[in-house]
Amino acid sequence: MQPPAARWFAWLPVVFVGVFFALPLTTVLSRGFSARGVDLLTSAATWRILGFTTLQAVLSTVLTVAVGLPAAYAVQRLDFRGRRLVLALLTVPFVLPTVVVGASFRALLPESWDGTLAAILVAHVFFNLAVVVRVVGGFWAHLDNRYEQAARTLGAGPITVWRTVTWPLLRPAVLAAAALVFLFTFTSFGVVLVLGGPTTTTLEVEIYRRTVQLFDLPGAAMLCVLQMAAVVVVLIVATRLQRRLTVRQRLSRSGVALRPVRSTTDRVLLGITLVETVLVALPLLALARASVRVGDGWGLDWWRALAVDGPTTRDVAAWASVRVSVSYAVATVLIAVVVGGSAACAIAYARRGADALDSALTLPLGTSAVTVGFGLLITFAVPPFDLRSSWIIVPIGHALVAIPLVVRTVLPVLRSMDPRLREVAATLGASVGHTWRTVDLPVLSRAMGVGAGFAAAVSLGEFGATSFLARADAPTLPVQIGRLLARPGEVNSGQAAALSVVLVVVTALAVVITERLRAPGSASL
Amino acid sequence: MHAPVPIPHRAHTTRLSSLARRTSVVALLAASFALVACGSSSSASSGASAPGVSSPSAPATPVPSSFAPTTVTLITHDSFALTKSLLSDFTAKTGITIRLISQGDAGEVVNKAALTAGNPEGDVLFGVDNTLLSRALTAGVFDPYVSPNAATVPGALTAATQDAVTPVDYGDVCINLDDAWFTKNHVAKPVTLDDLARPAYKDLLVVENAATSSPGLAFLLATVARYGETGYSDYWKALRANGVKVVNGWTEAYEDTFSAGGKGNRPIVVSYASSPPAEIVYAADPKPTKPSTSVMTDGCFRQVEYAGVLRGTNHLSAARAVVDWLLSPAVQADVPLSMFVDPAVPGTPLPKVFTQFAAVPTAPLSLDPAVIDAKRSDWVDTWDQVTLR
Amino acid sequence: MSSTPEARTTDTSSSSHGLDVAAITVSLGGRPVLDSLSLTVAPDEAVALLGPSGVGKSTLLRVIAGLVTPDAGVVTWDGIDLADIPAHRRSIGLVFQDAVLFPHRDVAGNVGYGLDVIGVPEAERRSEIERLLDLVDLGGLGERAVDTLSGGQAQRVALARALGARPRLLLLDEPFGALDRDLRERLGAEVRDLLRALGVPAVHVTHDAAEAALVADRVLELVPSERGARLEG
Numbered sequence A: 001m002q003p004p005a006a007r008w009f010a011w012l013p014v015v016f017v018g019v020f021f022a023l024p025l026t027t028v029l030s031r032g033f034s035a036r037g038v039d040l041l042t043s044a045a046t047w048r049i050l051g052f053t054t055l056q057a058v059l060s061t062v063l064t065v066a067v068g069l070p071a072a073y074a075v076q077r078l079d080f081r082g083r084r085l086v087l088a089l090l091t092v093p094f095v096l097p098t099v100v101v102g103a104s105f106r107a108l109l110p111e112s113w114d115g116t117l118a119a120i121l122v123a124h125v126f127f128n129l130a131v132v133v134r135v136v137g138g139f140w141a142h143l144d145n146r147y148e149q150a151a152r153t154l155g156a157g158p159i160t161v162w163r164t165v166t167w168p169l170l171r172p173a174v175l176a177a178a179a180l181v182f183l184f185t186f187t188s189f190g191v192v193l194v195l196g197g198p199t200t201t202t203l204e205v206e207i208y209r210r211t212v213q214l215f216d217l218p219g220a221a222m223l224c225v226l227q228m229a230a231v232v233v234v235l236i237v238a239t240r241l242q243r244r245l246t247v248r249q250r251l252s253r254s255g256v257a258l259r260p261v262r263s264t265t266d267r268v269l270l271g272i273t274l275v276e277t278v279l280v281a282l283p284l285l286a287l288a289r290a291s292v293r294v295g296d297g298w299g300l301d302w303w304r305a306l307a308v309d310g311p312t313t314r315d316v317a318a319w320a321s322v323r324v325s326v327s328y329a330v331a332t333v334l335i336a337v338v339v340g341g342s343a344a345c346a347i348a349y350a351r352r353g354a355d356a357l358d359s360a361l362t363l364p365l366g367t368s369a370v371t372v373g374f375g376l377l378i379t380f381a382v383p384p385f386d387l388r389s390s391w392i393i394v395p396i397g398h399a400l401v402a403i404p405l406v407v408r409t410v411l412p413v414l415r416s417m418d419p420r421l422r423e424v425a426a427t428l429g430a431s432v433g434h435t436w437r438t439v440d441l442p443v444l445s446r447a448m449g450v451g452a453g454f455a456a457a458v459s460l461g462e463f464g465a466t467s468f469l470a471r472a473d474a475p476t477l478p479v480q481i482g483r484l485l486a487r488p489g490e491v492n493s494g495q496a497a498a499l500s501v502v503l504v505v506v507t508a509l510a511v512v513i514t515e516r517l518r519a520p521g522s523a524s525l
Numbered sequence B: 001m002h003a004p005v006p007i008p009h010r011a012h013t014t015r016l017s018s019l020a021r022r023t024s025v026v027a028l029l030a031a032s033f034a035l036v037a038c039g040s041s042s043s044a045s046s047g048a049s050a051p052g053v054s055s056p057s058a059p060a061t062p063v064p065s066s067f068a069p070t071t072v073t074l075i076t077h078d079s080f081a082l083t084k085s086l087l088s089d090f091t092a093k094t095g096i097t098i099r100l101i102s103q104g105d106a107g108e109v110v111n112k113a114a115l116t117a118g119n120p121e122g123d124v125l126f127g128v129d130n131t132l133l134s135r136a137l138t139a140g141v142f143d144p145y146v147s148p149n150a151a152t153v154p155g156a157l158t159a160a161t162q163d164a165v166t167p168v169d170y171g172d173v174c175i176n177l178d179d180a181w182f183t184k185n186h187v188a189k190p191v192t193l194d195d196l197a198r199p200a201y202k203d204l205l206v207v208e209n210a211a212t213s214s215p216g217l218a219f220l221l222a223t224v225a226r227y228g229e230t231g232y233s234d235y236w237k238a239l240r241a242n243g244v245k246v247v248n249g250w251t252e253a254y255e256d257t258f259s260a261g262g263k264g265n266r267p268i269v270v271s272y273a274s275s276p277p278a279e280i281v282y283a284a285d286p287k288p289t290k291p292s293t294s295v296m297t298d299g300c301f302r303q304v305e306y307a308g309v310l311r312g313t314n315h316l317s318a319a320r321a322v323v324d325w326l327l328s329p330a331v332q333a334d335v336p337l338s339m340f341v342d343p344a345v346p347g348t349p350l351p352k353v354f355t356q357f358a359a360v361p362t363a364p365l366s367l368d369p370a371v372i373d374a375k376r377s378d379w380v381d382t383w384d385q386v387t388l389r
Numbered sequence C: 001m002s003s004t005p006e007a008r009t010t011d012t013s014s015s016s017h018g019l020d021v022a023a024i025t026v027s028l029g030g031r032p033v034l035d036s037l038s039l040t041v042a043p044d045e046a047v048a049l050l051g052p053s054g055v056g057k058s059t060l061l062r063v064i065a066g067l068v069t070p071d072a073g074v075v076t077w078d079g080i081d082l083a084d085i086p087a088h089r090r091s092i093g094l095v096f097q098d099a100v101l102f103p104h105r106d107v108a109g110n111v112g113y114g115l116d117v118i119g120v121p122e123a124e125r126r127s128e129i130e131r132l133l134d135l136v137d138l139g140g141l142g143e144r145a146v147d148t149l150s151g152g153q154a155q156r157v158a159l160a161r162a163l164g165a166r167p168r169l170l171l172l173d174e175p176f177g178a179l180d181r182d183l184r185e186r187l188g189a190e191v192r193d194l195l196r197a198l199g200v201p202a203v204h205v206t207h208d209a210a211e212a213a214l215v216a217d218r219v220l221e222l223v224p225s226e227r228g229a230r231l232e233g
Helices: A006-032 A035-041 A044-077 A083-095 A098-108 A117-140 A146-153 A158-186 A190-195 A203-213 A217-245 A264-291 A301-307 A318-349 A354-366 A369-379 A393-415 A420-427 A432-461 A477-485 A490-516 B018-036 B042-049 B084-094 B106-115 B133-138 B179-184 B214-241 B250-257 B275-281 B316-326 B329-339 B352-357 B369-388 C057-065 C107-111 C113-118 C122-135 C151-164 C181-198 C209-215
Strands: B070-076 B096-102 B124-129 B166-178 B205-208 B245-247 B268-272 B293-310 C019-028 C031-041 C046-050 C072-077 C092-095 C169-173 C202-206 C218-223 C230-232
Touching: A006 A217, A006 A318, A006 A354, A006 A369, A006 A393, A035 A217, A044 A083, A044 A117, A044 A158, A044 A203, A044 A217, A044 A264, A083 A117, A083 A264, A083 A490, A098 A117, A098 A190, A098 A264, A098 A490, A098 B250, A117 A158, A117 A190, A117 A264, A146 A158, A146 C057, A146 C092, A158 A217, A158 A354, A158 C113, A190 A203, A203 A217, A203 A369, A203 B106, A217 A354, A217 A369, A264 A490, A301 A318, A301 A490, A318 A354, A318 A393, A318 A432, A318 A477, A318 A490, A354 A393, A369 A393, A369 B106, A393 A432, A420 A432, A432 A477, A432 A490, A477 A490, B070 B106, B070 B316, B084 B096, B084 B316, B084 B329, B096 B316, B106 B124, B106 B133, B124 B133, B124 B316, B133 B369, B166 B179, B166 B214, B166 B316, B166 B329, B205 B214, B205 B250, B214 B250, B214 B268, B214 B293, B214 B369, B245 B250, B250 B268, B268 B275, B275 B293, B275 B352, B293 B316, B329 B352, C019 C057, C031 C057, C031 C072, C031 C230, C046 C181, C046 C209, C057 C092, C057 C169, C057 C202, C092 C151, C107 C113, C107 C122, C107 C151, C113 C122, C113 C151, C122 C151, C151 C169, C151 C181, C181 C209, C202 C209, C209 C218
Parallel strands: B070 B096, B070 B124, B205 B245, B205 B268, C046 C202, C046 C218, C092 C169, C169 C202
Antiparallel strands: B124 B293, B166 B268, B166 B293, C019 C031, C019 C072, C218 C230
């Protein structure tokens, strides 16, 4: 029994991404094809920036994978007390806005690292560890451990087992995680701006500079083209490599049982993981500490201040920001789940062109937020399409980033669904549509829980693109934190720290809740 | 790009050749390009070419003092703040409700306005400063209007506005000094820009990146104004040899690297003349009686902020009334403690913490906004070359 | 898993050669699985463990192979306690239920895995693989991908793979479970003959009494009890 035709599902995501991403993007990019833009393309400075951007992205990816693998194993294969907490702690940084973490990082890192590549790399590992732990770990949890057992009975020691059995089977998952981390770090903006220095510029920062500071749209557009070209190349290479490396194997549907920590290897890996967790928790703890430090003593002054509406238009009670952030998040989740779910179905059921659709829908992740923001602004300026002051434009922007994440979550589950289930439904008289509703949709809904969690988290922490789009009466949490940090004095930095803790708690809740909603058989993110 | 998944055997009829796959991605992109390459919205193209309409600066008819209930949208940047009661008082008096939209820093706000000139998102723009003014004027952002309440504003502040906008406040970007550090280390505080290049102050200065930061740019402009277009790069060479540290933004400079800001160890930073009183106002209780920082009054760069009516607004009179309101005594008296800037209207009473502790630069530096607009890109590039490479 | 009383060992043939399993007790996840089990396997015999599904037969094999550590009891080979010897150094082979062939290697790659671990040189490796494939009647199938094999073929490859590592004892966990009756009988007899010819002692686990009688010299029965399975034999 065939699943429904892909085109029933493809139209919605294609239209959405086409209208809200491709259209604005090309509006901006069309300005890049001018003499000015081409000049910029051939300048040495541009290639230097491109080189640095690539270098830091490659190094960040390698480091993150290296640091993340032991943690992925420990958290998803071993049974130990506090496992869920460790998983949540390692995941939370992914959704934190850099503005929140930047200050604590600068405080924690040695001063000689200020503005250097090293600081950027550390921050990137901090923020992206979650990708490796969840994508690789999720897959690892379903890897049939009998392959390793067979290898051991054939005389292979632990290192040989890893090299000849585990690693080849795990490679596709590692590649998927690495590609995502590369995308995120290649287009990283906040980390580079806050923790980097003037000599460590990336393409994204340069695009921002040209658009906002220099008002050099042709130049910015050209750099954007360059950036997107690089991203497209990476996506194509990753897809092909992954196809080659994917080994068709039986993944255990409900996850291999967690095993107790017995062997030395297990103990060592668990130890490494716990050390990493502590290191990840440090910036978060620094924030919590700063939020209760008043002068030379301690107190809850900043927390009390959050609850109060101050006298000026800038002093917004924290709850107003929480309300705005949460309402944006809810809207984002709804859009992302519907559009992302459709996209996943389209890709899963497509007989041809699945890769192209997948890559096209992933593009927003790799595109300059500045450019997308400006594009939206210019394109939707004429009534009746004047969306510029409409609040919906912010969730739309958030959804563009969240949709690829939802697709990543839901697609593997859809693909690994036993096709015989559809056949059974057909033999019992169900039509194609009815089968989809009663067989595929339930599977989809359970997997959607995790995707929804990530969509919510992305929305709660978003800071970049939405700064160009209209705002509601109260700013979102990250924006309010940024404003507080832009003023001197402890009253402001203390409140910023307290509000940051609020943001961390809200996003951590989103993560923990969705961990509980995770469907059996959902093998990634 | 896939998550790794075992396709249980059903497979894989998606056997595209690699060439076809590559082509389809490219085709998708090409199609999108083709879609819009020519059809950019009119506002964008008109923004680049249409100059401001040249009509008389003061309106022929006075602005009415009360209106049927209207909402005027005031677009501003993230640092904007006024006491809320002022807005409600205004509404009570005139029937105009002010809706605030804050959109990032001043540069972002002006760029957005330039991109949407003639078809604006709001009615009034506040926060364009003298480094950005020329760009806004060239893009035809404003419907020219100068508030009659600005009649007493000194000419220095209204120069170069082309009678299109009204100055509302001003501030100075100055070198700030950590007094405690200098006392503790028995070093005399620097007094002039030249001092900063002297060996006595080696490795003590932190500045913001002129390419990404507003105060950073202002300081660069100050050096251009002081040493001229041929001399400023030598000055920066000297600063570099003297160990100047460049960071990306004000927060990193003031809060993380400045010794009085908290965690840093450099006692000289580029900030605002109003930072010392801000330190007091925003300190934890009990508030200190005097600030721990002071300002070097030489080498300050004046930043003026303007407000203007956006061209294409549907509420012209009401918008003008809002601009007038920004120049009203109540608002002018509020700006020091709300935004830590000085009111443009002379004679406005200042709060004690300002009169006591805000330093007044005797001869702040400034440059013609048109020149800034034309040359700043080259200046920043040179600065970047000299200071960072 | 029903309830019956106490543990008893009834297998009395013991020797200091071959496998000696003494009083093995295992609990998994809080549940008792094996209750003080003992058995021996002489270096020249094939023993069958018969019992219903889920009684703990696979667990016992895993203990012997070194994949599971027992809560109590001792496993020795030729009188040497295997407790401190990890699975990969015990030279005890295991043929899994449903083969568990490495999906990322072809048939030859699977069969030659044990040889690769030791580092046998290429020429010798190739001829050895061919020999092993001939032994299980799959000569010439080295280049096949493992997901193209039938159930019976896969099991034979698994057997060849295990033999390739020169085990001193071979454990077979219901290897014919998924096959039909005729094939089961044929394969069972072939395996019995092959192992006898090679002189490799074996422990077969099965739930089929006829198969047990066919492949082994001695049949022991695992009986479920409240405290875990015990042997009768």
